[in-house]
Amino acid sequence: xxxxxxxxxxxxxxxxxxxxxxxxxxxxxxxxxxxxxxxxxxxxxxxxxxxxxxxxxxxxxxxxxxxxxxxxxxxxxxxxxxxxxxxxxxxxxxxxxxxxxxxxxxxxxxxxxxxxxxxxxxxxxxxxxxxxxxxxxxxxxxxxxxxxxxxxxxxxxxxxxxxxxxxxxxxxxxxxxxxxxxxxxxxxxxxxxxxxxxxxxxxxxxxxxxxxxxxxxxxxxxxxxxxxxxxxxxxxxxxxxxxxxxxxxxxxxxxxxxxxxxxxxxxxxxxxxxxxxxxxxxxxxxxxxxxxxxxxxxxxxxxxxxxxxxxxxxxxxxxxxxxxxxxxxxxxxxxxxxxxxxxxxxxxxxxxxxxxxxxxxxxxxxxxxxxxxxxxxxxxxxxxxxxxxxxxxxxxxxxxx
Numbered sequence: 001x002x003x004x005x006x007x008x009x010x011x012x013x014x015x016x017x018x019x020x021x022x023x024x025x026x027x028x029x030x031x032x033x034x035x036x037x038x039x040x041x042x043x044x045x046x047x048x049x050x051x052x053x054x055x056x057x058x059x060x061x062x063x064x065x066x067x068x069x070x071x072x073x074x075x076x077x078x079x080x081x082x083x084x085x086x087x088x089x090x091x092x093x094x095x096x097x098x099x100x101x102x103x104x105x106x107x108x109x110x111x112x113x114x115x116x117x118x119x120x121x122x123x124x125x126x127x128x129x130x131x132x133x134x135x136x137x138x139x140x141x142x143x144x145x146x147x148x149x150x151x152x153x154x155x156x157x158x159x160x161x162x163x164x165x166x167x168x169x170x171x172x173x174x175x176x177x178x179x180x181x182x183x184x185x186x187x188x189x190x191x192x193x194x195x196x197x198x199x200x201x202x203x204x205x206x207x208x209x210x211x212x213x214x215x216x217x218x219x220x221x222x223x224x225x226x227x228x229x230x231x232x233x234x235x236x237x238x239x240x241x242x243x244x245x246x247x248x249x250x251x252x253x254x255x256x257x258x259x260x261x262x263x264x265x266x267x268x269x270x271x272x273x274x275x276x277x278x279x280x281x282x283x284x285x286x287x288x289x290x291x292x293x294x295x296x297x298x299x300x301x302x303x304x305x306x307x308x309x310x311x312x313x314x315x316x317x318x319x320x321x322x323x324x325x326x327x328x329x330x331x332x333x334x335x336x337x338x339x340x341x342x343x344x345x346x347x348x349x350x351x352x353x354x355x356x357x358x359x360x361x362x363x364x365x366x367x368x369x370x371x372x373x374x375x376x377x378x379x380x381x382x383x384x385x386x387x388x389x390x391x392x393x394x395x396x397x398x399x400x401x
Contacts, residue, residue: 082255089249089257096260097220097247104214110349117351118209122229123176178355182207185347185354186307191339192347199278200307206231210351212344221245221262222344233276239311240268243340262337267311279306310339 119125209227244264281304353359
């Protein structure tokens with residue numbers, strides 16, 4: 001009977017140890033819950049989120065050490081792979097060069113179509129019925145109206161409107177071409193509309209055509225030509241902007257190659273008539289002499305916001321001065337390059353669709369999708385009038401109709 005008595009204390013010790021472990025587990029669970037609550041509160045703090053994003057941003061792209069830890073034979077094979085990659089990029093560069101040559105070839109074939117477009121826009125040519133044979137929504141609406149029965153009063157009203165229309169027709173006979181065609185396009189496209197100021201519009205109403213001329217010789221690139229009718233603002237009939245392109249790899253960063261890129265742009269001087277230069281403005285500033293207390297008015301000519309600053313881009317530093325380019329200049333040049341590329345690739349080939357807005361609908365489609373995704377991500381149930389929270393209730397089942 002002595003053996004059971006000797007084992008009893010051991011059982012008590014085990015029970016005490018189990019109880020201690022349960023208490024520690026409960027304490028650990030409470031600490032974990034508290035940590036979760038604290039973390040949730042911190043994540044609502046904008047300053048904490050900004051600091052966390054900055055930290056994560058600095059981590060992205062940081063080498064993990066895996067490549068450095070590879071054996072020497074493996075590293076040697078990776079060098080061979082990089083050399084192959086370089087050969088692929090060089091072949092890709094040659095491909096884009098040949099594409100540019102093909103563009104130059106086909107540019108001559110597009111010329112006849114663009115010349116005909118210009119003739120119609122300027123009013124030098126009136127298209128015949130066959131050339132105007134293209135369906136439109138307006139024609140369908142007119143056909144539907146003709147099919148509707150009208151009362152006598154409506155017929156009288158229609159006859160009055162017809163008389164007005166005849167008067168309008170007489171006035172419309174004096175209208176040549178398509179007034180404000182290119183100005184409307186520039187104002188329709190957000191990227192370009194930001195450049196157009198109110199004082200630019202009377203000048204841009206004289207814009208008759210925008211052409212693209214490709215340069216096949218070295219350095220390769222393209223030139224945008226803006227053709228103007230005679231006006232009171234400047235004597236030039238054509239304003240140009242030339243873009244130089246690079247088809248080869250950047251020697252300092254060969255693997256960053258993603259196709260040809262614009263590296264330089266050169267505008268042209270504008271011969272403004274006296275008092276008509278919209279790219280500058282005269283400001284008056286009062287200065288007071290500290291000693292004598294005399295005040296004088298000083299006039300100063302400063303740059304003015306204008307679309308025509310497009311023809312005076314910042315100069316790209318070359319050679320040893322390339323590192324002198326600051327972030328603001330880089331941003332200006334990047335925006336200029338993007339605008340030049342957009343005019344070349346989209347505006348000139350599809351001008352009428354940007355005039356009517358049909359091309360804008362296609363361009364905005366992707367942006368609308370992105371906005372919808374953002375709205376879903378920022379959903380706030382507290383501000384949703386249809387949201388009805390329940391205490392532990394199960395969500396209602398969806399019933400198919």
